[in-house]
Amino acid sequence: MAQLYFEYGAMGSGKSIEILKVAHNYESQGRRVLVMTPLVDDRYGVGKVTSRIGLSRPAEVINPDDNLYDIIDATRDGDLAAVLIDEAQFLSTEQVDQLAYVVDQFNIPVMTFGLKQDAFNHLFEGSKRLLEVADKLEEMKTICSFCGKKATTQLRIINGEPQYEGSQVFIGGDEAYIPTCRYHWYHPILEKIKKM
Structure with missing residues (x-):
């Protein structure tokens, strides 16, 4: 079936x-x-x-x-x-x-x-x-970009800054999004973002 x-x-x-x-x-x-x-x-x-x-x-x-x-x-x-x-x-x-x-x-x-x-x-x-x-x-699983735990979401990054509002649809790849766990979605390591 x-x-x-x-x-x-x-x-x-x-x-x-x-x-x-x-x-x-x-x-x-x-x-x-x-x-x-x-x-x-x-x-x-x-x-x-x-x-x-x-x-x-x-x-x-x-x-x-x-x-x-x-x-x-x-x-x-x-x-x-x-x-x-x-x-x-x-x-x-x-x-x-x-x-x-x-x-x-x-x-x-x-x-x-x-x-x-x-x-x-x-x-x-x-x-x-x-x-x-x-x-x-x-x-399908992947790991958080900050801690290596299971990623459950993705954080949008624009000009090195995390974005928490804006258009729902923003087409991009690795240059605009990083996989994160819930904790690091709320608390990203800004110094690490700037090096990505």
Whole structure:
């Protein structure tokens, strides 16, 4: 029985490399996958899933008003083995519900990967809905940039200063975010930030 999966973790926990690995595993067995990513994630170019270690592949772009059920229905042709979605935190509530409907109606697994919360420790809309309706939740782990304990969030750094307010969506990578535990999100070591 197919399931809706949500694999989440702080920035730098390997979510994008995991989606690339899963896609490779399916395709190496001759099975077709549909890899998708939201339009808003343009860090490495629109329509790409790219890991921090440099691996990349093209992906179908998800626009904010796209009906994912209709898109997947139109492309499945009976041989679609799985749907893989990167940066799922940027999906709308409706789009997550459409993915659940894909799983239930077509018996196709849908694996989503993304952040649970933003840099201010508030849930993203897509993540919130995935936490509510996904069949399987899995946390991907990385370590705090300051102490080496498990990172549970990410701290936004702009011009060497931690940011605790601003726009929820601010696209960036290692130059703008560092994974942290809860303690160091509240109490970052400023001298260490300036050296990063």
